[in-house]
Amino acid sequence: MNKMTDGAAGNGARDTIQEGIRKIAAKMLESGEAQVFIGYEEGTLPLRTTPAFITCPEDTVRLVWTPFCENNLTVYLPEYKGRDDVTVGLIVKGCDVRTLVNLILENQISRDRVKIIGVPCEGVIDRAKVAKVLGTDRIIRDSKVAGPSLVLEGDGFEVEIEIEDVLADPCEACRHPVPVIYDVLAGNGYEVSKDENPERAYLEIKQFVELPSDERFSFFARKIEECIQCYACRQACPLCYCPECFVDRQTPKWVSRWRGLSDKILFHLGRVLHVAGRCVDCGACRRACPVGIDLRLLTKHMEKVVSDSFGYESGLDLDGLPLLATYRRDDPDDFIL
Amino acid sequence: MEDRAGPELFKIAKTGLDSFAGALKKASYEVLAPVQDGEATRFGVLSDEEIQIPRLSTRPLKELFFPQDEPLLSFGCGGAEAMSVEASGVVASESISPRVVLGARPCDARSLVLLDNVFVSSEYRDPYYAVRREKTVIITFACLSPGAACFCESTGSGPYDETGSDILFMGLADSYVVKPVSERGKGLLKEVFPLSEDGFSGESCILHPVDGEDIQAAVDATRAEEKLAAFAGVPVEAAVAALQDVDAFDASTWEEIYRKCLGCAVCTYLCPTCHCFDIGDEIVGASGERVRNWDSCMFPLFTLHASGHNPRPSKKERFRQRVMHKFSYFVENNGCVACVGCGRCVEACPVNQDMRQILSVFASRGGGS
Ligand code: SF4
Ligand code: SF4
Ligand code: SF4
Numbered sequence: 002m003n004k005m006t007d008g009a010a011g012n013g014a015r016d017t018i019q020e021g022i023r024k025i026a027a028k029m030l031e032s033g034e035a036q037v038f039i040g041y042e043e044g045t046l047p048l049r050t051t052p053a054f055i056t057c058p059e060d061t062v063r064l065v066w067t068p069f070c071e072n073n074l075t076v077y078l079p080e081y082k083g084r085d086d087v088t089v090g091l092i093v094k095g096c097d098v099r100t101l102v103n104l105i106l107e108n109q110i111s112r113d114r115v116k117i118i119g120v121p122c123e124g125v126i127d128r129a130k131v132a133k134v135l136g137t138d139r140i141i142r143d144s145k146v147a148g149p150s151l152v153l154e155g156d157g158f159e160v161e162i163e164i165e166d167v168l169a170d171p172c173e174a175c176r177h178p179v180p181v182i183y184d185v186l187a188g189n190g191y192e193v194s195k196d197e198n199p200e201r202a203y204l205e206i207k208q209f210v211e212l213p214s215d216e217r218f219s220f221f222a223r224k225i226e227e228c229i230q231c232y233a234c235r236q237a238c239p240l241c242y243c244p245e246c247f248v249d250r251q252t253p254k255w256v257s258r259w260r261g262l263s264d265k266i267l268f269h270l271g272r273v274l275h276v277a278g279r280c281v282d283c284g285a286c287r288r289a290c291p292v293g294i295d296l297r298l299l300t301k302h303m304e305k306v307v308s309d310s311f312g313y314e315s316g317l318d319l320d321g322l323p324l325l326a327t328y329r330r331d332d333p334d335d336f337i338l
Numbered sequence: 339m340e341d342r343a344g345p346e347l348f349k350i351a352k353t354g355l356d357s358f359a360g361a362l363k364k365a366s367y368e369v370l371a372p373v374q375d376g377e378a379t380r381f382g383v384l385s386d387e388e389i390q391i392p393r394l395s396t397r398p399l400k401e402l403f404f405p406q407d408e409p410l411l412s413f414g415c416g417g418a419e420a421m422s423v424e425a426s427g428v429v430a431s432e433s434i435s436p437r438v439v440l441g442a443r444p445c446d447a448r449s450l451v452l453l454d455n456v457f458v459s460s461e462y463r464d465p466y467y468a469v470r471r472e473k474t475v476i477i478t479f480a481c482l483s484p485g486a487a488c489f490c491e492s493t494g495s496g497p498y499d500e501t502g503s504d505i506l507f508m509g510l511a512d513s514y515v516v517k518p519v520s521e522r523g524k525g526l527l528k529e530v531f532p533l534s535e536d537g538f539s540g541e542s543c544i545l546h547p548v549d550g551e552d553i554q555a556a557v558d559a560t561r562a563e564e565k566l567a568a569f570a571g572v573p574v575e576a577a578v579a580a581l582q583d584v585d586a587f588d589a590s591t592w593e594e595i596y597r598k599c600l601g602c603a604v605c606t607y608l609c610p611t612c613h614c615f616d617i618g619d620e621i622v623g624a625s626g627e628r629v630r631n632w633d634s635c636m637f638p639l640f641t642l643h644a645s646g647h648n649p650r651p652s653k654k655e656r657f658r659q660r661v662m663h664k665f666s667y668f669v670e671n672n673g674c675v676a677c678v679g680c681g682r683c684v685e686a687c688p689v690n691q692d693m694r695q696i697l698s699v700f701a702s703r704g705g706g707s
């Protein structure tokens with residue numbers, strides 16, 4: 002679990018980071034180093050922030066930094082591909098920066114077209130977990146962050162819960178909370194602790210992976226049956242940037258919109274294979290799913306196969322090569338059925 | 339009518355809901371209610387489980403009438419000359435048994451009346467949709483507490499809106515007041531809970547006739563003004579006026595608001611009034627089905643021409659279409675907005691794109707900006 006080490010993960014640290022982000026962003030826009038800045042602003046619902054695209058330095062006062070900054074903003078970068086007239090400034094967390102590294106390695110954006118404000122991250126909250134703790138039909142009207150806790154107000158109740166208890170799954174076992182590359186680190190000097198045990202991250206999927214294959218398939222099929230093919234998981238993933246996804250191909254048509262189970266399975270298996278060796282477990286896909294399907298069972302397992310087979314962790318090295326761009330004669334192949 | 343006028347209102351204990359559902363089933367109705375599907379809730383057949391009415395189901399009521407995928411007809415394409423076509427979809431929808439929705443919310447019930455404009459208008463009658471509508475009685479539960487994104491009141495609906503409902507349940511402390519709204523609703527209650535000379539007997543006992551005036555006062559007490567305000571506050575009318583302005587299509591405001599949209603189909607698929615579809619053939623071997631599927635204006639494929647040209651090339655044009663269809667074109671065609679303020683699109687959007695905010699921006703800036 003990540004925690005600000007300056008005591009009780011205080012708002013002090015968060016406020017300093019937020020102040021830092023505003024100042025740096027304003028400076029970037031003023032000096033013309035960046036033409037647009039992508040950050041987070043107050044959302045319209047409790048527990049939420051929303052992506053903000055800012056072009057005027059004065060508007061940077063809208064930027065916020067809270068444990069509600071859940072979106073991975075690098076998803077917007079491929080839209081600027083080839084735009085030599087625009088440099089994009091943006092805020093990245095420890096996981097977001099790793100999708101950014103991959104986007105740079107995969108030539109979707111060039112390093113000198115982004116100005117990166119890195120934030121040492123103590124994790125973002127999982128709204129579904131909050132709802133579970135609170136009871137799904139209790140309506141939250143207001144949410145505040147107070148040090149290590151979350152204060153939730155609703156009709157006739159005020160509840161305080163520990164942020165630590167409602168952190169998103171990827172954050173609970175995050176090993177890279179401090180961005181691996183950045184131009185400026187907001188809140189420099191604050192350190193966040195990280196989980197050193199690489200196995201911990203796989204504990205949640207262990208149960209699923211170790212099921213006998215027929216049971217595993219029926220569990221998987223049951224979950225995938227719930228999918229409504231809205232493709233929010235794909236759209237929220239920074240690495241799903243193909244201008245035409247294989248499911249949208251018409252000639253030939255690979256995947257039908259007809260909600261047959263096999264079509265849905267094809268999409269999910271196709272997608273997870275397409276992010277193999279690239280996925281960084283930012284959790285954006287799972288968070289986007291409107292029906293709450295735990296897509297991490299797939300992505301996390303794929304990450305483990307990659308790590309066990311090739312000792313490769315994605316998105317950490319800007320000077321390296323993407324896993325799928327390397328080949329050695331002795332590459333293991335025992336994961337191939 | 340010769341008939342002795344039955345009581346206008348009834349009361350049922352909150353603990354009596356399962357018996358109520360049981361009585362409907364016994365009278366051979368299929369009972370459709372909110373059911374759990376993984377982490378989400380949607381309308382499905384209520385089997386033996388206890389009925390639970392969530393504040394608002396994750397998935398909209400429209401699925402029961404306009405399912406996400408629906409075979410329209412089937413065909414054989416075996417031999418060179420043997421091409422057979424069967425209206426299997428119409429046959430299947432006609433064999434649907436009479437059903438009762440138990441636990442709709444007023445926004446969802448209203449959405450059906452909006453969808454009727456599209457599927458059973460004076461010009462067209464979609465047989466698949468029409469049959470389902472004809473065979474379904476809608477029992478709605480009024481809302482006592484708005485969700486964080488509800489704005490039904492602003493769209494002409496409201497937590498006690500009766501539009502589209504056949505029977506309305508209104509919650510008091512430990513009971514519901516049951517109000518038959520339509521002739522159909524009255525008929526259903528009469529049929530399933532027959533009233534004898536000395537009032538209800540047997541199973542019918544779960545329903546108690548009540549004095550209209552007293553109870554109306556009790557219901558009104560739950561409708562405190564300040565609560566209603568929470569369902570309102572979005573300037574829909576002003577936004578519609580702005581969006582109907584000829585310049586609205588090219589307003590620079592779109593440039594600003596579309597940016598964060600990811601281009602998924604969460605908002606359209608979960609919206610109870612979005613109704614766009616695509617039709618495709620699913621062929622396996624020598625036979626196939628022609629299937630109608632939900633489609634979304636947020637997908638590039640929605641408007642992609644065979645030539646490769648796409649008249650809505652970016653998320654900007656696609657997002658504009660969603661807003662304009664609901665708040666300008668639909669109004670022009672049908673005289674009302676295609677939104678019931680359920681807030682599903684607001685709550686489920688992965689990036690918190692908020693329709694209420696967009697409407698407020700247009701209302702304050704006007705369409706030409
Ligand atoms: S697949 Fe999911 S977890 Fe992996 S990078 Fe994409 S959005 Fe993030
Ligand atoms: S976000 Fe969820 S429902 Fe939508 S396509 Fe992905 S898994 Fe399916
Ligand atoms: S507004 Fe939100 S839900 Fe709708 S397409 Fe855009 S990102 Fe998806």
Ligand code: SF4
Nearest residue numbers: 609677678680681683
């Ligand atoms: S547009 Fe949004 S608020 Fe309006 S009916 Fe559709 S989902 Fe509900």
